[in-house]
Every structure is written in structure tokens, then in C-alpha cells.
Amino acid sequence: MSVSPASSRAGWHTSQPSVPGRPPGGQRRPANGVTPVLTVTLSIPLASEESLTAPARRLLEAAREMLERGEGTITTTGVPAERRPDQVPAGRSPGRSLAATIPMLHILASSRSVLRDGEPLPLTRLEFDLLLHLVAHPRRVFTRLQLLNAVWGYEHAGVRTVDVHVRRLRGKVGIDVPLVTTVYGVGYRLADDARVTVDRTG
Structure with a gap:
């Protein structure tokens, strides 16, 4: 011994x-x-990535690496944002319901078209596929690499192309429509208060 x-x-x-x-x-x-x-299960306030402590930032980076390797998934639970009575968006009266002022998006899957309050939106093929994929998986966070594989079907030359398409999608839908939420340090997900319906037969 x-x-x-x-x-x-x-x-x-x-x-x-x-x-x-x-x-x-x-x-x-x-x-x-x-x-x-x-x-x-973690509860991390993600107001901005700069406000995170070093340990929290390292934790998010490790989670992102696991997601990109396909070794896990992230789901989120929506937390209603606090709003003071004096914080009323321009053009809205305090007495009006917030949900009533958010435009409705209606996705017609078969015809590959999107309507905003009944008016057609001119989306490209990839913008439509990106929107449909996020809507089909509410509360799930996707990394850019996961979105590339799911929507583009392959690993594109640069994952920043996802950022470009998200920005274009937000611009076409309108800044008054909560649609895609950025999860700092991870990726994107469907906004909790997005008003979207999908018609698979339309």
C-alpha cells in the first residue's frame, strides 16, 4: 500500500x-x-447584457455553447413588465386596453402569406419561415445557429444573417407590434405579448 x-x-x-x-x-x-x-432552473433579469455580473455572464455563455452543440434547450416564462401610470405610449389614452392597441398578425401557412389587421405584409421566403418557426415554438429560446439550421437548413457563412432577417422582420411588421424578443447572450424567441394566429389550411 x-x-x-x-x-x-x-x-x-x-x-x-x-x-x-x-x-x-x-x-x-x-x-x-x-x-x-x-x-x-434559473431566474436572471436580462435588462441588458452589460448589467450582468461576471459569473452570470459566464453562465449564459456556457448555456449558449451547450445549445449550439445541441445538448440542451432553454425555455422562458414571461414576466409582465411593470409600468407606472404615467408611462403611456404616445398616441394611446390611459383608458384604452394595451392588448386592444397591439395589431394582430394572421399567418396563412398554405398560401405562405401574413396579414396585419387584415392587410397583407410583403415578407420574403426566409422572413416568413423565420416567423413561422418562432410562432410554432412559443417561450423557447433559439440560438442563431439553431435558427440557421431550422430555417436556412444549413450552417450559413455567418450567423449574423439571422440578426439581419430579425431586424427586417421587425421593420416590416412595425415597431408597435411586439414580435421577436432578444435574449441577451443567447438568441431570440417569440415575444410573450405577441398577438399571432396561424391558419394551417389558409
């Missing part, structure tokens, strides 16, 4: 001979051979 120095906490320890089929350190593998799954 050999003796080797360890940490100051333990002082000395005796090393054990390795056992065939057992990982180092004496840890046993799961008997059924199934890899355990770890689910982590």
Missing part, C-alpha cells in the same frame, strides 16, 4: 488500487447505463 500527500484538509490519505470497470475516485457508474439528466 502506497502513501501519498493530499490536501491540507485531509493531511494524508492511502491510495486504493484501481478496480477494472470502475471510474477513478471510486465513483460508480449508473447500473442501468443511462446518462443522468440535470435540469437547472
